[in-house]
Amino acid sequence: MVDSRWTADPAPSASPRRRGAVLERAILDAALEQLSTVGWNGLTMEGVAAGAQTGKAAVYRRWPSKEDLVADALEAGLPSIQEVPDHGSVREDLLGLCRLVRDAMYSRPGFALRSVLHECDTSTAERFNSVILDGLVHPTVRLIGEVIRRGITRGEVRAGADDAYVRDVIPAMMMYRSKVCASEWSDLDLEQMIDRVMVPLLRTPGE
């Protein structure tokens, strides 16, 4: 028996047979694409399957519901915030972190997440809110704590500043001004917020 796999000239195909992680990635991308174009209410499992050039069964095999699929697509798509470079300056470190947060908020999955929250019902919204909390808010608060503790060690930041309320100020300001002032957080906005709020809040008295 001749194995022709390596010699046959395969017909070009727009839908090559993909498996595992590659197919999964294509489905998650198609779900984000659908969210951005037709929104939560318009998104269907059929539409996602078509967008990923696969069958509906391949989607349902992995995600039993539209909610599960979208939660995974948003979680996988949201830029991950894992660490913040140490510039030796609390101002620069916080600015760097704020830029990462801003870029995640205004990424395609970030936009999709906000519009989904407007469209879906309350129980679904809770699920998607937890994607924001676990994917963006909690990592940010943890890293702000690291930056503050590095500043305390350097003597740049007052000892009492490693506090839950203090760590919440940046995410609170970013959420509030996006909602209330429709701020898009330019680099200048971020610098002003850090210089006018965080630097005076954190500095050691007498400086």
Added chain:
Amino acid sequence: MVDSRWTADPAPSASPRRRGAVLERAILDAALEQLSTVGWNGLTMEGVAAGAQTGKAAVYRRWPSKEDLVADALEAGLPSIQEVPDHGSVREDLLGLCRLVRDAMYSRPGFALRSVLHECDTSTAERFNSVILDGLVHPTVRLIGEVIRRGITRGEVRAGADDAYVRDVIPAMMMYRSKVCASEWSDLDLEQMIDRVMVPLLRTPGE
């Protein structure tokens, strides 16, 4: 002709004929009551009219749509925040103000407003968001500015603290922690936020 108005014993009536402001108030109260019990989607002009013991025409004469009626009911019902007593201490003044804001957030119209925002569509949400902004957020920010300027005049607060970013910290923290931490803002929570964030942020350097 004998005028019997003052001598006749009128039959007791659950629905006396009311006009103007009294009837208007009854309709707005009934709308808030409906919002609290059946929510935005369940509220009907007929239900509100029945609750106010009047006819549907009396409601439609004043408010052409459910959205107009609910916006007015929320606006009229939300506790108004007009001034903050001068205790001669920025800490006490801000605490007093935060308690007013917290009480408005957790008033019946405050609860109704939040649940309506979860239920209604995006364009209606914009209208109701402006009730929160005009009725609660903007007055609060204006009063925080007053408290800060009083503190600067007394020499208790640093000169640069009368700043738009600084004035936004309290409403930002109250909105964020209600949403993200489901904080109900006890008196202790408010004191901790003021003592750990606002006092260090506002004080003159060297104190």
